[in-house]
Amino acid sequence: MSITNILKTGILLAVLLAMTATSATAEEKLFTVINHTDAIIRVWGKSNDFKFGRIKPKTIADCTCNSLYNKDCFDKKGGKAKIKLALEDKNGKDLYSGDTCTKLYVDPGTFIDVTPDTDGRHIKCAIIDKxxxxxxxxxxxxxxxxxxxxxxxxxxEAIQLKANFKDYDHDLNNELNPKEFDRAINKINIFRGVPF
Incomplete structure (x- = not known):
């Protein structure tokens, strides 16, 4: 085989590989988990042991799944995925899910808000708008x-404190000092996404 033929074969293989990679990327879909708890949240496909990942406390994380490689990902009727979320115990062994977190059917691009349940042991999951x-x-x-x-x-305004600014400005000088800033942060509802 001549060098020219080897080069042609190599180029052809590279093009085919690039096309495959592009096709796989096109099929990649994700959903987002917003973890408002102080513990790690585990996320996985409900019908098998495929784990999407572990979400750290008080973070927003994208769970990527590629339907070319995992049939459990977005294969339900209507293109939904069946997933489960659970609170990981500090020892890493026990998992605590609430009723709303065990059988979630999600579309690609879904945002799932996770908060502690009222019993303090389980979690609550809710699908929210972006x-x-x-x-x-x-x-x-x-x-x-x-x-x-x-x-x-x-x-x-740049950090979402414009609304109710006057309520935080105790000395009425149209500015927040570090103490006023801290008080403002503490008054914001953590379960609406702020602060993390």
Missing amino acids: YEIRQPIPSFEKADTNKDGKIDEQEA
Whole structure:
């Protein structure tokens, strides 16, 4: 076999491999889990042992699944996936799911909000709209973009503190000092996505 033929064969194989990779990427789908608990959440396909992953406490994580490689992923009627979420005990062995977390049928792009259940031992899962998710509020140092030691209304707007700004501004100087900032953070409802 000549060098020219070897090169042609190599190029052909590279093109075929690239086409396969592109096809696999096109089939990749994901859903997002927002973990509002102080523990690790495990996520896996309900009908087999395929695990999508372990979500750290108070984080937003994408669970990717590729239907070319895993038939349990988005293969239900209507393109849904059957999944289960559970709270991992600190010893890593015991799992605690609530009723709303054991048989979830999710579409690609779904956002699942996970919070502690009222019994303090299990979890609650709810499918929410993307617009309900808020990004984590940064520290005072990061929020203070102009580094003047206070948060003005413009800086507050960038970190979702514009609403009710006057309620947080106790000395009424249209700025938040570090103490006022901390009080504002503590008043925000953690189960709406802030702060992480």
